[in-house]
Amino acid sequence: MTLETVAPAQGLTLENDGIRLTVRPDLGGRIDQLEDLSTGHRWLWHPPDYRAGATRSLPVGASFDDHWSGGWDEVFPNDAAGPFRDRDLVDHGELWSQAWEIREQSPTCLTLAYQCQTVPVQVEKTIQLDARLPQATLVYRFHNQSEQAIPFLFKHHAAIAIEAGDEILLPDCWVEPAFLEFSKVIGQPGKTRFPKALNATGEAIDLRVIPPPESRLQEFYYTSELAEGYCGIRHRRSQSTLLMTFDRQDFPYVWMFQSYGGWRDHYVVVVEPCTTLPADLDTACRNGTAAWLPAQASQYRRLTLTLQGE
Numbered sequence: 001m002t003l004e005t006v007a008p009a010q011g012l013t014l015e016n017d018g019i020r021l022t023v024r025p026d027l028g029g030r031i032d033q034l035e036d037l038s039t040g041h042r043w044l045w046h047p048p049d050y051r052a053g054a055t056r057s058l059p060v061g062a063s064f065d066d067h068w069s070g071g072w073d074e075v076f077p078n079d080a081a082g083p084f085r086d087r088d089l090v091d092h093g094e095l096w097s098q099a100w101e102i103r104e105q106s107p108t109c110l111t112l113a114y115q116c117q118t119v120p121v122q123v124e125k126t127i128q129l130d131a132r133l134p135q136a137t138l139v140y141r142f143h144n145q146s147e148q149a150i151p152f153l154f155k156h157h158a159a160i161a162i163e164a165g166d167e168i169l170l171p172d173c174w175v176e177p178a179f180l181e182f183s184k185v186i187g188q189p190g191k192t193r194f195p196k197a198l199n200a201t202g203e204a205i206d207l208r209v210i211p212p213p214e215s216r217l218q219e220f221y222y223t224s225e226l227a228e229g230y231c232g233i234r235h236r237r238s239q240s241t242l243l244m245t246f247d248r249q250d251f252p253y254v255w256m257f258q259s260y261g262g263w264r265d266h267y268v269v270v271v272e273p274c275t276t277l278p279a280d281l282d283t284a285c286r287n288g289t290a291a292w293l294p295a296q297a298s299q300y301r302r303l304t305l306t307l308q309g310e
Contacts, residue, residue: 009055012102012110014127018134019307021127024071026055029100029112029125031072031158036134036307039238043307045161045268046070060117064092070159070268074140077119077152079279085151089118089281096157100125120146121293134307141300144293151290153281155255155274156303160233160242162269164212167234169243170194170254172227175207178220178255178278184262185219194223210269211260218262222277223254231256231271239310246273250301253277253289273303 010026020035032052034043046052050069058067061081073096078084081091100112108129115122124141144150174191177183185207187200195208211217231254232243255272275291276284284290293299 009053010099011052012105014108014110014129014136016108016129016132016134018132019129019136021129021136023110023112023127025100025102025112027069027071028073028096028098029114030074030096031127034072034242034305034307036238036240038134038307038309039240041235041238041240043160043233043235043242044071045159045266047266058097060094060097061090062097064096065264067097072159073157074125074154075157075272076123076142076154077116077121077150078281079153079155080281084281087118092157093153094118095123119150119152120144121150121152135304137302137304139300139302141298142293143298144295147295149295150293151281151285152293153274153276153279153284154291154301155251155272155276156244158244158271160269160271162210162233162267163235163237164210165236166210167208167236168195168210168256168269169208169230169232169234169241170223170226170256171230173223173254174225175221175223178222182218182220184217185258186221197221210258213261213267215260216262217258217260219256219258219260221256223256224252224277226252226254231273233269233271241308241310243306243308244271244273244303245306246303251275251303275301 012023014021022033024032076093078089100114104111111126113124122143126139128137176191177186186197188198229246229248234241251273253274257270259266277289
C-alpha cells in the first residue's frame with residue numbers, strides 16, 4: 001500500500017492489492033480515479049480533453065457545467081443556484097470548485113477539510129481504504145458554526161465511465177423524471193417503480209440497460225423510497241460492479257443523470273446518492289424533503305464503495 005504525491009497537480013494515491021484511488025485536494029477534494037487492480041478497469045469518467053496533470057483555480061460561483069471535468073465530486077450546500085434565505089447560493093455549491101486542506105494522511109487513510117464561504121459550515125471528509133478488500137469508506141462531518149439551523153443538500157456526484165450494455169443498479173424504488181423537458185428516455189410525468197418507466201408513446205421501458213452513444217439519448221431522474229440503501233453500475237465487459245452502500249437516513253434519495261451522447265456529446269452516467277429532493281432547496285424546504293444541520297452541531301454522513309467481481 002502506497003501514498004504518493006504528484007506535482008504540480010496535487011494528487012494523492014491510496015492503494016491496496018485490489019483497488020487504487022487517486023484523490024485531488026486541489027480539484028475540490030474529489031476522487032479523480034478509481035481503478036480495479038484485478039481487472040484494470042478505470043471506473044471514473046473524464047472528458048477526452050481532460051489533463052490529469054493540470055490544476056486550476058476557480059472562483060466560488062463558477063459554472064459547474066462549463067468547468068466539469070468528471071471524477072467523483074461532492075455537491076454542498078445546494079444544487080440549483082440562487083438567493084435563498086438571505087444567502088446567495090452558487091451553482092452546485094462550492095465544494096467542487098475549491099481546494100481542500102489536507103489534515104491527515106497515511107497509506108490507507110486521508111482526511112481533507114474545507115471551510116465554506118456561502119454558509120457558516122466546515123466540512124471534513126475522511127477516505128478510509130480497507131486493508132485488504134477493494135473497498136473504501138467515505139465519512140463526512142458537517143459542523144454548523146452558527147446559532148441557526150441550516151437547511152442543505154449534500155450529494156455525491158460520481159461520473160461513471162460506461163459502455164453500451166452496462167447496467168444501472170438500484171433497489172426497488174420510485175422513479176420520476178427530474179425535468180421532463182430534459183428527458184429523452186422517460187416520456188411521461190409522474191412516478192413509476194424501478195426499473196420500469198413509460199416512454200413518450202406510453203410504452204413500458206427498462207431503465208437498467210445502458211444504450212450506445214449513437215442513441216443520442218439523455219435522462220435525469222430522481223429515486224425515492226428505496227427498499228435498500230445501495231446504487232451502482234455493473235460493467236458488462238469486465239464482469240465487475242461498482243456498488244455504493246449507505247444508510248437510507250443518510251441518503252434517502254438517489255439521483256441518476258445520464259448522457260448517452262445527448263448532452264454536450266458526453267457518454268456518462270452520474271450516480272448521485274443525495275440527502276435532499278428536488279434540486280431547488282427552497283422547494284425541498286416547503287416539501288419537508290431538505291436535510292437540516294442544527295445550530296452549533298456536527299453531523300456525520302457515510303457511504304461505502306465496493307468493487308465486486310462476478
